Amino acid sequence: MSEVVKFGRPKGFFETFERRPGSIKKNMSYCPGCGHGVLHKLIAEAIADFGIQDKTTLISPVGCSVFAYFYFDCFGLQVPHGRSAAAATGLTRANPESIVIGYQGDGDLAAIGFNAFIQAANRGENYCVFFVNNAIYGMTGGQMAPTSLLGQKTTTSPYGRNALTEGYPLKVCEMVSQLEAPVYVERVALTSPANILKARKAVRKAIKISMEKKGFAFVEVLSGCPVNLKLKPADMDKFIEENMTKYFPLGVFKDVADEREPVKRATPVYDRAKVEETLYRAMPGGNEAHESLESPLFDRELRVKIGGFGGQGVLSLGLILAAMGKYRNLNVSWLPSYGPEMRGGTANCAVILNKGAIGSPIVDSNCDLLVVLNRPSLDKYLPELGENGVLMYDSSTIKDAPKVKPGQKAIAISAGDIAEEFGNLKCANAVMLGAIGAVLTKYYLTPADAAKFQETAEAAIAECFAGKDKIVAMNAEACKLGYTKMQNAQS
Amino acid sequence: MEYSNKLLLKGNEAVVYGALLAGCDCFFGYPITPASEIAQTAAEKFPLLGRTFLQAECETASINMVMGASAAGRRVMTASSGLGISLKQEGVSYIATMELPCVIIDVMRGGPGLGNIAPEQSDYNQITKGGGHGGYKVIVLAPGSAQEMCDFAGLAFDLADQYRSPVYLLTDGVVGQMLESVTLPAPRPRRESPEWALDFKVNPRTNYLTSIYMEPADLEKVNIHLNEKYARIEENEQRCEEYLADDAEFIISGFGICGRVIRTAAERLREEGIRAGVIRPLTLFPFPKKAFRKHAEHAKSFVSVELNNGQMIDDIRLAIECSRPVSLVNRMGGNLVTVDDVVRHVRKLAKGGN
Numbered sequence: 001m002s003e004v005v006k007f008g009r010p011k012g013f014f015e016t017f018e019r020r021p022g023s024i025k026k027n028m029s030y031c032p033g034c035g036h037g038v039l040h041k042l043i044a045e046a047i048a049d050f051g052i053q054d055k056t057t058l059i060s061p062v063g064c065s066v067f068a069y070f071y072f073d074c075f076g077l078q079v080p081h082g083r084s085a086a087a088a089t090g091l092t093r094a095n096p097e098s099i100v101i102g103y104q105g106d107g108d109l110a111a112i113g114f115n116a117f118i119q120a121a122n123r124g125e126n127y128c129v130f131f132v133n134n135a136i137y138g139m140t141g142g143q144m145a146p147t148s149l150l151g152q153k154t155t156t157s158p159y160g161r162n163a164l165t166e167g168y169p170l171k172v173c174e175m176v177s178q179l180e181a182p183v184y185v186e187r188v189a190l191t192s193p194a195n196i197l198k199a200r201k202a203v204r205k206a207i208k209i210s211m212e213k214k215g216f217a218f219v220e221v222l223s224g225c226p227v228n229l230k231l232k233p234a235d236m237d238k239f240i241e242e243n244m245t246k247y248f249p250l251g252v253f254k255d256v257a258d259e260r261e262p263v264k265r266a267t268p269v270y271d272r273a274k275v276e277e278t279l280y281r282a283m284p285g286g287n288e289a290h291e292s293l294e295s296p297l298f299d300r301e302l303r304v305k306i307g308g309f310g311g312q313g314v315l316s317l318g319l320i321l322a323a324m325g326k327y328r329n330l331n332v333s334w335l336p337s338y339g340p341e342m343r344g345g346t347a348n349c350a351v352i353l354n355k356g357a358i359g360s361p362i363v364d365s366n367c368d369l370l371v372v373l374n375r376p377s378l379d380k381y382l383p384e385l386g387e388n389g390v391l392m393y394d395s396s397t398i399k400d401a402p403k404v405k406p407g408q409k410a411i412a413i414s415a416g417d418i419a420e421e422f423g424n425l426k427c428a429n430a431v432m433l434g435a436i437g438a439v440l441t442k443y444y445l446t447p448a449d450a451a452k453f454q455e456t457a458e459a460a461i462a463e464c465f466a467g468k469d470k471i472v473a474m475n476a477e478a479c480k481l482g483y484t485k486m487q488n489a490q491s
Numbered sequence: 492m493e494y495s496n497k498l499l500l501k502g503n504e505a506v507v508y509g510a511l512l513a514g515c516d517c518f519f520g521y522p523i524t525p526a527s528e529i530a531q532t533a534a535e536k537f538p539l540l541g542r543t544f545l546q547a548e549c550e551t552a553s554i555n556m557v558m559g560a561s562a563a564g565r566r567v568m569t570a571s572s573g574l575g576i577s578l579k580q581e582g583v584s585y586i587a588t589m590e591l592p593c594v595i596i597d598v599m600r601g602g603p604g605l606g607n608i609a610p611e612q613s614d615y616n617q618i619t620k621g622g623g624h625g626g627y628k629v630i631v632l633a634p635g636s637a638q639e640m641c642d643f644a645g646l647a648f649d650l651a652d653q654y655r656s657p658v659y660l661l662t663d664g665v666v667g668q669m670l671e672s673v674t675l676p677a678p679r680p681r682r683e684s685p686e687w688a689l690d691f692k693v694n695p696r697t698n699y700l701t702s703i704y705m706e707p708a709d710l711e712k713v714n715i716h717l718n719e720k721y722a723r724i725e726e727n728e729q730r731c732e733e734y735l736a737d738d739a740e741f742i743i744s745g746f747g748i749c750g751r752v753i754r755t756a757a758e759r760l761r762e763e764g765i766r767a768g769v770i771r772p773l774t775l776f777p778f779p780k781k782a783f784r785k786h787a788e789h790a791k792s793f794v795s796v797e798l799n800n801g802q803m804i805d806d807i808r809l810a811i812e813c814s815r816p817v818s819l820v821n822r823m824g825g826n827l828v829t830v831d832d833v834v835r836h837v838r839k840l841a842k843g844g845n
């Protein structure tokens with residue numbers, strides 16, 4: 001191998017290695033007979049010949065080629081051990097116009113980085129990977145690699161790799177070529193001049209595929225590490241050709257480059273109008289549609305708790321109330337039961353409405369309006385009702401009238417029954433919402449605010465079930481019904 | 492059509508809106524409760540604006556995707572919770588060393604181990620002291636509402652650029668899951684790739700990014716440079732909200748959901764005639780030492796309210812150089828500290844108890 005490394009320094013390398021600290025600026029740090037240097041030359045020559053240096057980022061792994069960025073005259077990124085494929089994904093997704101070259105050793109790619117690698121391959125990320133299989137961990141002093149051969153003695157397999165304990169050498173080309181996405185998969189070796197020529201062709205083909213944005217291209221390179229395999233450079237080639245290629249046969253495993261269309265990625269949109277259209281809420285009247293409330297009820301914080309079985313619409317009733325508050329320019333918070341409380345099939349949420357800043361969003365005392373749709377919630381939350389608090393309960397599930405303290409009100413509405421009659425039990429929460437409106441109208445709201453109740457409720461329902469027109473209409477109807485029924489009951 | 496920028500959003504949704512409006516280009520994440528709505532909202536909204544959303548295969552991958560996208564000169568974000576945040580730490584250390592800007596959200600859940608999905612604040616020490624290997628720091632913001640989740644996303648990107656540093660939004664499951672009214676800011680134009688970025692459209696190919704310095708002298712220089720930056724951050728970026736603090740005898744402190752609980756508690760204590768006030772840190776690194784020191788001049792006693800085993804309390808003690816007693820009101824395992832818990836504790840302090 002030593003004689004074939006002789007051709008001159010290709011243009012894709014720096015003239016002097018300014019990125020390399022210290023005084024040695026002309027030489028690479030690889031051992032004599034090391035495959036890395038040869039593969040570097042093939043890649044450097046290709047990026048120069050293709051005129052893509054300005055656009056190319058080469059990702060240096062952790063391993064003997066950790067300093068690859070010293071040498072390549074292009075953008076350089078050095079990444080954590082095994083994370084090359086993830087970093088490459090980030091680069092190419094963020095900037096689809098750039099050309100990204102991954103360069104990894106066998107420990108880096110096939111051990112610590114295998115998941116990142118195989119996932120990037122499977123997604124068909126648009127970049128190419130050169131995989132240096134030297135059957136050893138070079139940098140750390142000759143430990144066993146996932147690609148070390150059976151019987152191969154390394155510093156961590158001193159008795160020779162044993163399939164029973166260490167498993168078999170990992171056949172990466174064989175695996176990756178089974179996936180749908182990869183475009184091109186070939187295994188080459190850096191031994192005879194003929195093999196190096198093949199490797200050169202493979203390197204150029206893989207880079208071309210990246211330039212054409214056709215997706216994921218992969219070249220495994222059987223490569224020498226004479227130092228750690230304790231072989232003379234001349235015997236190194238023999239080892240690769242006689243031992244490694246038996247288990248890791250050379251050749252093209254997959255090539256669908258001609259059939260593939262270029263990968264297309266979206267262009268980020270920053271146009272102000274388009275961004276607003278996407279993230280803001282379409283609403284006739286815009287922000288002006290939010291009108292403030294006059295009723296003195298809202299001069300202080302209002303604390304609401306709603307409890308019931310999961311599926312009774314407890315959370316969405318809270319959401320609708322919160323949305324209504326937002327429409328009337330209040331600060332609102334909605335906190336669903338969450339974590340340990342969720343167990344046992346009961347759900348609850350706390351809603352706070354406040355003209356000023358809301359402190360704790362948790363309602364566990366001083367509750368102004370408690371709405372319960374089942375018995376367990378009544379028992380659990382009634383002690384939290386404040387001095388002049390209002391309890392509203394579904395009398396279709398809670399039969400005996402609960403006892404409340406003097407000053408507190410307990411108001412029944414058979415929300416479940418009414419909803420069933422209406423044709424959908426799921427609307428019990430909307431019936432309850434209407435009933436709340438009637439109670440507020442009777443006791444608390446100014447006529448002007450009361451007149452807006454149904455309109456605000458409908459806007460809130462539309463917001464909470466956005467895009468589901470039928471459900472919106474049905475709930476608005478049920479809300480009206482609940483309002484009328486409660487009004488009749490109260491008069 | 493007219494548009495309203497007033498929305499009802501969960502904290503986890505608001506942060507995505509805030510990021511997009513601040514010009515975030517890419518999101519890489521992996522699902523985990525109670526942070527999943529961030530990835531879900533990003534999955535929905537990013538593609539609508541031609542931006543990149545990708546569900547990574549794991550948190551290790553997602554943080555390295557963040558590294559790649561940041562290196563490419565783009566605004567990029569990721570989000571997770573506790574255990575997922577632990578997995579990201581290797582990458583964050585590299586990112587901090589290469590001085591790449593990015594935004595990371597940690598919606599904390601119960602720990603240690605697999606813990607549970609209920610709210611906790613037990614990643615405080617991990618994140619505010621750096622989080623991964625080596626002596627680096629990250630800027631840590633502490634949003635306590637959906638509005639702040641939105642606004643701090645924008646602030647985080649700006650600080651990340653200004654200091655070339657990862658910036659965390661460290662919050663808890665309650666703030667992530669809670670829905671509140673949010674007023675969205677105006678959209679910002681795309682931020683141009685910085686001069687160090689590996690972006691061929693604006694920069695020469697001489698740019699490279701690395702975090703390996705084999706010569707101890709070189710690596711020491713890098714560390715000195717980073718620590719000078721952290722000193723600048725400590726000097727310039729301390730932020731907190733002070734409430735009823737100016738004449739307070741008792742300063743109560745907490746962030747995230749606790750920052751909300753203590754606000755209500757202080758109001759209640761004032762009604763009882765107990766002079767309680769609040770310092771709510773908005774930055775956890777840098778810790779708002781100046782505010783604590785200032786109020787240590789008049790406050791008798793400090794209280795740290797936390798959903799963990801008592802972590803921020805050490806920073807309060809350091810900030811006031813142990814010049815006043817600092818006591819802890821805490822819950823763990825996903826339980827919340829209530830307003831009553833805090834009120835009872837301070838009442839006892841006011842009566843001369845401990």
Ligand SMILES: Cc1ncc(C[n+]2csc(CCOP(=O)(O)OP(=O)(O)O)c2C)c(N)n1
Nearest residue numbers: 062063064081105106107108136137138139
């Ligand atoms: C997280 C982590 N674990 C372990 C290491 C130590 N390490 C450095 S290089 C290496 C193996 C590299 O072997 P390979 O990828 O085959 O590259 P080669 O040196 O053979 O080219 C290891 C384990 C590291 N840098 N990072």
Ligand code: SF4
Nearest residue numbers: 030031034064138225
């Ligand atoms: S140790 Fe092996 S892989 Fe590393 S530079 Fe030397 S020969 Fe190459």
Ligand SMILES: [Mg+2]
Nearest residue numbers: 105106136138
């Ligand atoms: Mg190797």
